[in-house]
Amino acid sequence: MVSSRECFNPSEETFVTKSEPQKDLGAEAVVARGHGRAKLILFGEHAVVYGKPAVAAGLPRGATATVQFSDAAVHQLTLRSALDEDVYARVECGAALDNVGVDAGDGERLCKAFAAILGHFDCPKTLQVDVTIEVPMGVGLGSSAALSVAVARGIGQLLGQPEQVDEAVDASERVFHGNPSGLDQMMAASKSGVYFYARAYDSELEVAPIEAPALTLAVCEAGPAASTAAMVEMVAQRRLRESQLIDSVNQVIGDTARAASAALTDGDWARVGELMDINHGALSSLGVTTRAIDAACHVARGAGALGAKLTGAGGGGCVVALTPGGAEDVLKAWAEHGWSGFEVTIDHRSK
């Protein structure tokens, strides 16, 4: 077992340009940046909320926040897409964190999350925060956790308060997701690689890197964005009605994560793929798959993927397929059905 610190270091992936933090706050333009990774859950989503283990990875892209002191009366945050520079939302928050508001776009939760992050720091002046998001939002790739980590790291770095980052991220993720398992934020702050994650009710947090050979995957956006909080709530309702059955399904999902951890270490791709298919079937029993997600999984398997499953909360969003020989054929087959995707290689030896 390794401690969470090994992959969750608040001061990592942050840097300050032009001046040291906290020196001469007014005279110089002090700019800090923080980065958070998007994530791919390979095994265990939803069941992880009930204390079962999961296997997941941080992606190189995610969110980058630029943070600087401002002369405005309020803290301001602007969220842009890296793909087209479109402004998704502009939100602000009073210096006393009292009045939050949305200036532009759909930022209801974003401004509450911004206030939640700010509440964990001692800010001598108001802040201007510019966030660029490098993945689509709401499709299971952990955009909110990437954003939370990037913003909290940037603010922590600018103010010289990196020890506050962890709790600030937690508060922000609670705004976005209600009762998150912590998996997304851990991956957003991770180093490159695949991790075994377990936070059972009665034991300590375990986050262990899996020493797997480089892992090549295809990812596509099979459905529209969906709310993680709504999907988690839907599973909770099903569990209230059928507690024994849903606990059994969650147990199966947790067991696939444990088995996958060993299969990944051995580079046993045939087994990893089969376990992904089993995990997907179990997620279907939880009610979080959709017709489009199931179809994208079938198409991927038909094009040579060794296994495929939804990734993230479901209800829409992304599918991940195992393509050890390269993702080209799967991406082509998806494109023929109108789904755009990308290939990603996860290697704990890369940065």
Ligand code: MEV
């Ligand atoms: C969402 O990315 C993953 C879920 O398991 C929720 C969570 O872990 O908090 C569905």
